[in-house]
Amino acid sequence: MRKKIVAGNWKMNLTLEEAKTLHKDINEALTTTNSKCDVYHFAPSIYLNSLIGNDQVVKTGAQNGYPAKNGAFTGEVSMQQLSGIGTQAVLIGHSERRQIFNESASFLKEKVDSALEEDLKIFFCCGESLEQRESGKFKETVIAQLKNSLFHLNSTDFSKIIIAYEPIWAIGTGKTASPEQANQMHKSIREAIAHAYTQEIAEKTSILYGGSCKPSNADELLNQPDIDGGLIGGASLKASDFLEIISTYN
Numbered sequence: 246m247r248k249k250i251v252a253g254n255w256k257m258n259l260t261l262e263e264a265k266t267l268h269k270d271i272n273e274a275l276t277t278t279n280s281k282c283d284v285y286h287f288a289p290s291i292y293l294n295s296l297i298g299n300d301q302v303v304k305t306g307a308q309n310g311y312p313a314k315n316g317a318f319t320g321e322v323s324m325q326q327l328s329g330i331g332t333q334a335v336l337i338g339h340s341e342r343r344q345i346f347n348e349s350a351s352f353l354k355e356k357v358d359s360a361l362e363e364d365l366k367i368f369f370c371c372g373e374s375l376e377q378r379e380s381g382k383f384k385e386t387v388i389a390q391l392k393n394s395l396f397h398l399n400s401t402d403f404s405k406i407i408i409a410y411e412p413i414w415a416i417g418t419g420k421t422a423s424p425e426q427a428n429q430m431h432k433s434i435r436e437a438i439a440h441a442y443t444q445e446i447a448e449k450t451s452i453l454y455g456g457s458c459k460p461s462n463a464d465e466l467l468n469q470p471d472i473d474g475g476l477i478g479g480a481s482l483k484a485s486d487f488l489e490i491i492s493t494y495n
């Protein structure tokens with residue numbers, strides 16, 4: 246059975262105090278409920294040091310990392326630096342990074358290699374735009390994103406990757422993919438992995454859904470056969486909402 250995962254992507258939100266309180270509240274709640282899924286907080290990098298602790302249930306991740314180990318890259322934070330302070334995971338390929346910061350498939354591939362070298366758990370995001378969905382080219386688009394930045398990995402390294410399917414038209418819009426639409430894409434992703442690697446590896450890969458997932462729709466979305474968890478934006482900023490989504494797996 247694949248491990249279920251619910252991850253909150255805080256994006257560029259929360260003050261330091263709010264971040265610490267939210268992290269503490271989720272940790273405390275999960276310590277007493279014995280949750281059946283892994284839970285991550287992807288926080289702004291500047292807050293990570295204040296959140297990381299050995300005794301915590303919630304794992305911490307960065308929303309971005311630079312692929313060089315060090316050097317003249319003003320304003321950037323390297324995968325090595327993230328890992329050095331105890332960060333456990335990193336998001337790579339989020340559509341906001343692809344679109345707003347023009348991150349290319351080959352740059353994302355470099356990030357994947359660098360994060361693996363630093364033993365960071367990779368959450369690799371993929372997803373199509375509304376235009377690609379409407380033109381019927383959504384499956385090819387998403388599979389190409391995986392091929393171009395992930396499928397160069399050997400089987401051992403690929404087995405460490407978590408995939409998050411986030412249709413761009415569903416992010417922050419209140420529109421979600423229907424459970425059937427989402428599951429169909431997850432199934433296609435799994436088939437592509439089986440084709441590139443093996444059926445066994447495909448069966449073991451966790452594929453999360455993201456895009457306007459909230460307490461009212463979490464149950465039906467996150468319990469589809471090929472959906473192994475959620476990457477949650479807006480609804481991860483409020484402890485009660487995030488905990489309700491996590492409780493889908495209790």
Ligand SMILES: O=C(CO)COP(=O)(O)O
Binds near residue numbers: 476
């Ligand atoms: O982008 C997302 C998570 O990475 C999804 O954001 P929303 O849940 O706010 O739509």
